[in-house]
Amino acid sequence: MKPLDPRLLRYAAASRSFLILAALLGLGQVTLVILFSWLLASILARAAAWVGILGEVPGTGSGALLAELAPALLGLGGVVLGRAALAWAVEFAAARAAVKAKSQLRRRATRALADSVAAGEASPRSRDSAHVVTVLGSGLDALDSYFSRYLPQLVLTILAIPLHLGVLASQDLTTAVIVALTLPLIPVFMALIGLSTQAAQQQQWRRLDRLSRTYLDIVEGLSTLKVFNRAHRQRGNLREISDQHRRSTMKVLRISFLSGFVLELAASLSVALVAVSVGIRLIDGQMDLAVGLFVLLIVPEAYAPLRQVGANYHAAAEGVAAAEDVFEILDDAAAHQGPPAGESPTPVAALRGVPMDLVISGLQVRRGETDVLQGVDLRARAGELTVITGPSGIGKTSLFEAIMGFLPSRGEILLQPHGSLGATSRLAGPQRRELIAWSGQRHGLRSGTVEENIAMDQPRNPDLTREVLDDIGLHVQLDHRLGVRGAGLSGGQAHRAAIARALFRVRSLDCPILLLDEPSAALDARTEEQLIHTLRGEAAAGRTVLVISHHQTMREAADHLVELSPAYVGAPR
Amino acid sequence: MTAGTAEQNPQRQARSLLAASRPSWRAMAPGLIFGILSGLSAVLLLGSSAYLITRAAEQPPILYLGLLVVAVRTFALSRGFFRYLERLSTHDAAFRALGEVRGDAFSRLEPLAPVKLGPRRRGDLLTRVIRDVDGLVDLPTRVIQPLTSSLTVVGLTLLAVLWFSPLFALALAGLLLLTLVLGTLVTETLTVGAERRTAQLRGDLADEVVDLVSELDVLIAYDAVDAQLQKVAELDARLRREALIGARGAGLLAAVFSAGTGAAVLAALLITGPTLQAAVPLGPDVALGFGEVDPAVLVTLALIPLAVFELAAAVPLAWSARRRVLTHARRIAEIAPEPAPPGPAQDQPLTLQPQLPADEQRPHAQMAPTSGSEVLADFSADAVPTLELRDVTVRWPESDAPVGAPLSARLLPGENLLITGPSGVGKTALALGLTGFLALEGRYRVAGEDVTGWSPEQLRREVCLIEQQAHIFDSSLRANLALAHPGGPEAAQDAELEQVLRAVGLWDWAQTRHGLQTPVGMFGDLISGGQAQRIAVARGLLSGARILILDEPTAHVDPETAAQMLEELLGATGPRRSVVLFSHTPVPDRLINASLQLHRA
Structure with a gap:
């Protein structure tokens, strides 16, 4: 440190x-x-x-x-x-x-x-x-x-330390020398103790860590232990672990406390050394009592900050x-502070309401150190429902995150006004996001009312909110308050709320693109039918609807089915 | 004062928990003694040095000072030495007590699992059992130890001062008391006040940070990130204003002690100065009479407060540590009102009461068996059903109303029952009820025997729950399986473990690793979710239970994998064992013999 x-x-x-x-x-x-x-x-x-001093009482x-x-x-x-x-x-x-x-x-x-x-x-x-x-x-x-x-x-x-040393030297050089000699001993000794015991200490800490993890493990696995009627045996087990824990900790502490010991010892020994040397010089009459007492008072103060730092x-x-x-x-x-993204902030909002095709070519997506997708070509047309399928782990979610600009990607992600082949809008991720309504795999709800969670930063619109909630078959009060991370809704309800949020955005801002990641996962068959109907409606309104789904019903409803295959993934083909 | 009485109970419980978690006085005695010796050494080192110097100024024969010189050196050595021993023995005693407290907290937590240990409260409860319990170590080390040893040393020093100057002893005691009371009061009121004012804000801020950090992508996608940052910044600013008000109190304790020390030194000079008499020449009979002060004693008395107040400064700190420890203790006491009796912990008794008349009027149509009226046919009339449920309902502990509508089913050995229904309809509750974790009403027979009157442990030997997210212990594959063996982990034979691993399709994978010794990692980090689920099923197979209850085994895998996994899991259970499968996703018909759909009551 x-x-x-x-x-x-x-x-x-x-x-x-x-x-x-x-x-x-x-x-x-x-x-x-x-x-x-x-x-x-x-x-x-x-x-x-x-x-x-010698017994005469004057006055x-x-x-x-x-x-x-x-x-x-x-x-x-x-x-x-x-x-x-x-x-x-x-x-x-x-x-x-x-x-x-x-x-x-x-x-x-x-x-x-x-x-x-x-x-x-x-x-x-x-x-x-x-x-x-x-x-x-x-x-x-x-x-x-x-x-x-x-x-x-x-x-x-x-x-x-220098000030005290200076004052001591001006009063009594011997004391200053004693202090100047013992003070550096403290860090030296502490370093020596640290060095010689470091290996042993580390081994002990590892052991300690393992023991406290075992304790955590037993507590975390309590339900499972109970299922197999083994929980009541753990008390004895815990006592055993705690005892081992204590013995290991004490081994570590015996060494750790040594550094405190050295500090204390150095401070008190130097007081003793100074007191004795001053005393002897006083006997010889080489020194004033005032100076002797002053020196005695200053010496512990010189060590005090160092002791405090240690403590x-x-x-x-x-x-x-x-x-x-x-x-x-x-x-x-x-x-990461690169040049600001996007050289000219195009008035993106003006593009809202314009039907757009999403054209992806030669897309390569990285997540961390690995390429999750490679050479992806895809065209999702305005007015169509495009469904993306593929085995799990193939990178469907990463594709969406790349479109949203959350993952670094190479290749082209273009928004092309529908019908006008020439004019394409080359937009950076943050600008692209302005035109997209997206719902990811996690619901991402937060504290606040249901209405606040649906409308997010857009102006409130209770009618539209009710409409999108109905579309997704979620029947909750608009002023129903959620806790942190959407606590207060069940997992399935929260997922529906997230889809409703995307629908709200697409309609209130007239976004040309709607991306839904696995919307069917939390829906029963009837609500899924209802959702498909809604999505068809969005497509009919000229929007580009892109859905990741495994479900047969969703696939059958697609105008355009895209199968992401392993060929797109991993090392170059 | 209703609030007072409401607060009193946990407070009292916290105190009794503290008393139980304190090491015995016998265990603490070495630490206390070493602490007192170390404190006395500190006082005596200063006193003897001052005395030595003043005496030396009288220029006596050096011979007479020999003893003093030895004393100064001894106290210098003994202070650090005893302090080291004190810290070691105090910590040792504290850790010994900690083992007991951990066991106690675990016993409190045990009856709550798994029903009240749902995902929402789980984190909080675990924090209590782990962090708050660790916080209790502070009781012996930071409360009892410093309080006892510094007060004892201060008291002994006062007694010694009393011999030379009763008046100064009185003054010193008064100043100490004033400083301690003032210091403790100041810290208590200021820190408690500041904490109370800021606690709510801190909690709110933490919540907003959670909402910001955990869902940043959503906030960005909906242009709400600036608003959320603004919310965090506003709360931060409010917290900052409150905390700055609290900062004014921070240094008061130090100021009070600094002033107290100085006042005591002045008091020594003003009180003992006038009674000063000439020094008795240092010789064989140097002892002063009661109430007599010579220069060497004056110097010693004037410097003693410096050491005494340094020791006393530990008292207010110990007092605030005591408050923190009490908070920890209260949080542990809140887990469960009564500590569970030692020995095999008692579950809530399984109450299998006869059907209530009111429930009989409830229409059965709410449960819609898909094949046949109750359970699929094709059972010979004389076969004893493995599982028989008639009008069964379960209830959460706090609720009066049963979860869902009454349910009836009958399963022959080897038959599988699928129970579906929308989320929140009570599938998990039913699974917990069938395994004796929740109260269950109605007729419940296992292999023809009424389980009313069985202990939950007995029931679980026959009906085994495979949890949605079974815990994987940070150990080997073997240890993770063997815990389920009916004869205890030691009784599990390698051949049996191999058999169940083969059944769930993990054997070949295990062979590519280290076989049964394959480590699985903390929380199963080294294996996939699907593998963890297979281990859970293998445990169920090993347990020898007649009936396995699978609670949403495929909740966290994608549909294709799910179908394949279900096929494998249900295929692994063998011809005699029955499975009750809870699922919200469809299951291929050929895997199951009957299915029920749950509806809301």
Whole structure:
């Protein structure tokens, strides 16, 4: 793990200003610590001198002592208040910065994701969406402790150690030398421990991982275990696993805690070394008590930031891991940032309502690293119902995704005004989409009412909404509220709603092209008949209707049947 | 205060769960002792160093300081050493307790499967059993340990201070108390308040992000992506405003402790300064009397607060950790009100009550057998039917109304029954009812015997459910099959496993891999969905059940593959075994002997 990823500074502006602020506040904190220690040491030394180190009691008025010390005591009080204020300010600044940075990263990442899918550079399913959701939702909250507990201490480590060392050197060179010698020992020892135990650690972590996965596996498979009357035996099994888990974890911890041990030991041993060396020099009368006490107070402070960085390392590592996931999304987007698609934004909307043929020639589609389709030629005419069939896995869905511009493709996908052979419209994916109503394999419903889900971004039109819902045989209230991912409708109902959404778009925007991916899968025979009737109606209105289906009834209803065969797939023929 | 009482119950349950998940004091004792020793070492290191330096300034013979020098070095070593031991023993005790808590949570979850473990609640429940249970480890390590050891060390230090200056001891105790109360209150009110204000917003934001990310292609296709991004940005901005308000409280705890430490140092100077007397020359009888302060003691007392407050700072943190642990415990307690008794867990008893009179009036026409009045003919009169259902209905646990209309059927050995119907009509409920996971009413006989009074386990030995998405364990093919063996996994012979694998058409595939040792991957990652389904059927065959219930075995494959698979699966079941097949897709007639269509009640 890098202590500070430069990408954080690049992508989250809040972190840049925070680093500057943290440095200023840290400087203030160090100054106040030195001032506090100096005032306290000198007050104590003067008090000791007042009563006389060797047993002479000059004067009896102890009130006089306080009176003499009053300015210093007042000063000390002021410094205490200042330290409290700065302690608050650092955390406040950190919390603010964390909130802002999270918000900045989230906005940029959601925008980058949307852009890369829209540009066809990232397949909608190339990324594990559950993971992205976690990262952009609660995952980023791990940055809170990164900002509040780690970054300020990191800044302080860089600032405080040289400052403290400088002050120590000005007061007592011996102590400065002791600290300067022991401080580097900490990272060296930690690195040595890390290196010598790394292999053993990794092996243990792998074992640990396997054990926790077994636990997860048993819990996930509970229903299946119960079917075979084996669930009640798992409690003993779980205890066994947990015990193994404990033993492995302890082996890891015995080593992991060593680094904490080294930190603590180095800090406390150096205090002891300094105390003893100062004590011996005081006996010889080579040193002032005030200086000795001051040095004793400063030494632990020199180690404090380093100890904090070590103690909060894990909290920080979580934050960094979460941030790295976001950076990955942003880096990908930055890498793909090509020239803007489509040199001239043709007023595509004007083409709506014009019957168009969909002409595909020599199409090659890539999904990830593999070619899923190769050399596909296809012509779907306006006014016809074209049905695409083919064995599963042949790339029918990929063909639709290429038409929609979600998958990178080579070859031609043309929209050609029906009847006028010459004039073709060469449109980029995003523009092509303007003329297409599409329903994919997944319903893609979201939270909101049924009506909002059908109309999407188009103006509401309750009559049309009811009409398309009737066409697909879905009887639900328009204001029926759905949860996230369309929760509240059964799988079949949601699929119908998605088809209805495509019908709504095709009619409300007068899109010339309608693409439906496996619309029959969730329909019973009667509704399928009804859907075919509807699709014939759309074709009769001059639209190009393209349907992927296995169903016999749908195939029989086709004006034009396209069979995608394995010849289109995989390596060059 | 109805809300109060409603909240009290889970709160109380969470507390009792916490008490159960806490390691025994005996197990925690080493950790606590090491923690106290480590804390004392920290205080003593500072105290003895300060004392050493001040005494040294009196320039006594170096001999007298020898003991102090040794003490300083010892405390320096022992602090880190005991801290290391403390962390190890505390974690060990916590992990020991964790095993018990995991078992307990599993027992709570067990009765819920599979009926209440539907896809919608499944994720949440699993999170509770896995993440919340892991969160309970914090109870001994981050709550009990720091609270006990720092409070003990602080108390002991106060007692020591009491000897030299009762007044300062009192002042120090008062300041500590004030700081702790203030600090804890500040963190509690501020963080709880901020969390309450932002919790809803966070949830909403997460939902909008889910809607954005998981269906980006749909949003783009319908030009709705900018609107959705706008929704996310607006919620984000609201969350940001709320969180910025909360940020003001973030540093208050640090400020309170910083001020408290400084105040205690000042108090030491102001209170003990005036009582200061000349140092007794360091010698054999150096001990000061009660309430006496010399310069070395003054310096020590003035520096002690620095160490004491550092230790005390653990208290508010432990307190907020306690709140988090309580939340985890409450979420686990909510899984099921009562922990299941240890030993074989009890299912909901299978109630096979006689038909209710009300149900008799229900027209049977809603169920439309396609061939013959009840079940296909061609059974000899004397053959005992494998399965006999008369006016059977099932009910979900929370609902009063039965799912679907009463159903009757009769199957001879080797006959297959197809049950079709639109989604949502209760096919899965019926499958669960037939295997004793849901209450079932009506007459239900297996091989001529009334199963009323059978335990669910007994019923499942005869009637085996092949789930729609059976879990594939991250292990070998052998382990995945053997768990279904009626005599336990150890009793499964290779020959039997080979036989069932051949029957479902997986044997040849397995031979090209590592045979029975073929790994299948986490959640069956290394095999296809069709292969997973075949493994599930092979389990059913191995279980020796008379009747297999197949719940939509082809729901996730395309129609051509589905037809082929059904043919293979139904062909694999052998001549004596009967199959009840639930499907929403058509099945070739020759594979089945009878079919029923379910309609909505």
